Amino acid sequence: AQSVTQLGSHVSVSEGALVLLRCNYSSSVPPYLFWYVQYPNQGLQLLLKYTSAATLVKGINGFEAEFKKSETSFHLTKPSAHMSDAAEYFCAVSGADMRFGAGTRLTVKP
Amino acid sequence: EAEVAQSPRYKITEKSQAVAFWCDPISGHATLYWYRQILGQGPELLVQFQDESVVDDSQLPKDRFSAERLKGVDSTLKIQPAELGDSAMYLCAVSDRRENTGELFFGEGSRLTVL
Numbered sequence: 185a186q187s188v189t190q191l192g193s194h195v196s197v198s199e200g201a202l203v204l205l206r207c208n209y210s211s212s213v214p215p216y217l218f219w220y221v222q223y224p225n226q227g228l229q230l231l232l233k234y235t236s237a238a239t240l241v242k243g244i245n246g247f248e249a250e251f252k253k254s255e256t257s258f259h260l261t262k263p264s265a266h267m268s269d270a271a272e273y274f275c276a277v278s279g280a281d282m283r284f285g286a287g288t289r290l291t292v293k294p
Numbered sequence: 295e296a297e298v299a300q301s302p303r304y305k306i307t308e309k310s311q312a313v314a315f316w317c318d319p320i321s322g323h324a325t326l327y328w329y330r331q332i333l334g335q336g337p338e339l340l341v342q343f344q345d346e347s348v349v350d351d352s353q354l355p356k357d358r359f360s361a362e363r364l365k366g367v368d369s370t371l372k373i374q375p376a377e378l379g380d381s382a383m384y385l386c387a388v389s390d391r392r393e394n395t396g397e398l399f400f401g402e403g404s405r406l407t408v409l
Contacts, residue, residue: 282398
């Protein structure tokens, strides 16, 4: 069965600092991988997706993620954090259905 | 226009009462999902529909939960009777019509509080 593990339930960075949210996946077949963002009391919004094309995927709001098969990782990064990036971030893998990680809450300090 | 509309956005009920949630996607989405998201956790699949048929309801607590999608478009999720542990966000999602990547489009969710 496919699954993802997000390392770190809470990440705190200063405004302007690098954002790094970690995700490792488990899949017996080439996976489709996703990052979603969720703001309080809202649904999930797609940030970016990997579908076996380019390994470096660029998404909305300046986020990007790199698929590394050798490390079974799909970490999310942003060079410079903004206050508006504060939210819950979910990594997900798509197979028979979509499986989500437990989420990482990003806090951005002024 | 949002792919998926959900109602109500918020629902407060007492335990043992019945509650219902509605999901109204833009037509053309064959596959529809209901997820439950407990506070501080990721969404977990409750039920998956392909048109009007249930494809997967293995995680749906069938003694109290029911879901239907009669005309293959909109869907309802019902809980009867509600229990304290049902407090959560209930999310409806549909899959991308254009690509077969499994990407999901989510509604805004219905937050349930059971007192």
